[in-house]
Amino acid sequence: MAVKIRLARRGRKKQPFYHIVIADARAPRDGRFIEKIGSYNPMTKPATIEIDRDKAYEWLRNGAQPTDTVRAILRFKGVMYKKHLMRGVEKGALTIEEANAKLDAWIADKEAKIKARKEQVAEERRAFHAMVSGAVPAVKPKAAEVVEENAPSREAPKTLAEEIEAKEKAAQEDAGEETTADQPAAAAEEAAAIAEETAEAVATKTTEETPAAEEAAEAPAVEEATEESAAEEAAPEEE
Numbered sequence: 001m002a003v004k005i006r007l008a009r010r011g012r013k014k015q016p017f018y019h020i021v022i023a024d025a026r027a028p029r030d031g032r033f034i035e036k037i038g039s040y041n042p043m044t045k046p047a048t049i050e051i052d053r054d055k056a057y058e059w060l061r062n063g064a065q066p067t068d069t070v071r072a073i074l075r076f077k078g079v080m081y082k083k084h085l086m087r088g089v090e091k092g093a094l095t096i097e098e099a100n101a102k103l104d105a106w107i108a109d110k111e112a113k114i115k116a117r118k119e120q121v122a123e124e125r126r127a128f129h130a131m132v133s134g135a136v137p138a139v140k141p142k143a144a145e146v147v148e149e150n151a152p153s154r155e156a157p158k159t160l161a162e163e164i165e166a167k168e169k170a171a172q173e174d175a176g177e178e179t180t181a182d183q184p185a186a187a188a189e190e191a192a193a194i195a196e197e198t199a200e201a202v203a204t205k206t207t208e209e210t211p212a213a214e215e216a217a218e219a220p221a222v223e224e225a226t227e228e229s230a231a232e233e234a235a236p237e238e239e
Helices: 053-061 068-077 079-091 096-133 160-175 182-234
Strands: 003-012 015-024 035-041 048-051
Touching: 003 053, 003 068, 035 053, 048 068, 053 068, 053 079, 068 079, 079 096, 160 182
Parallel strands: none
Antiparallel strands: 003 015, 015 035, 035 048
16 A cells, blocks of 8 residues: 655635645545644744654655655655664664754754744734834834045035134134143234235225126116107207
């Protein structure tokens, strides 16, 4: 009698749930079976798999043939790896203690990965529910941006008095902490010279703008005189 390790479907419509069973190859999929060795739920993320590794290994040794899906499940749960290690023990490549130690380490690593995956899915689900309910999920902090020390600052334009004060402060900072009695006087003279240069620049600018203003004021007068002369010429001469 050919024996297979297969899945037997259970559950409701659109909500499948499977039993991992040992059954006769001639029996229907959901019919009679010899023994149940586990369960498989593909509706969860990740899929939930419960299986008795020892029973599955014994049935494999006795010649039971798993289906493609069950073979993937056995490989995922370490049953196929156990079969590989036991074959090495039979050939004398390693001892039974070494094989069991390798199998335990492999299973522990696999379970840790499954646990991490479940935690990640749970965190994603919590974030989704928070977004749907209106609460803003916590945002991970981004890497700090590198700001250049000499980057130009975007400030509002300063007035003339503010520029003079800024220049005075810059001169005082350049002078340093150790200043003598003559240094404040020199800074004051420098500030006065800067103020005089600024006043001269403002006066020069005002002088340059004055002729243009006078010309603009004279232009309407010239136009009026031209209009009056044109009106006189157009008027008929008295006899």
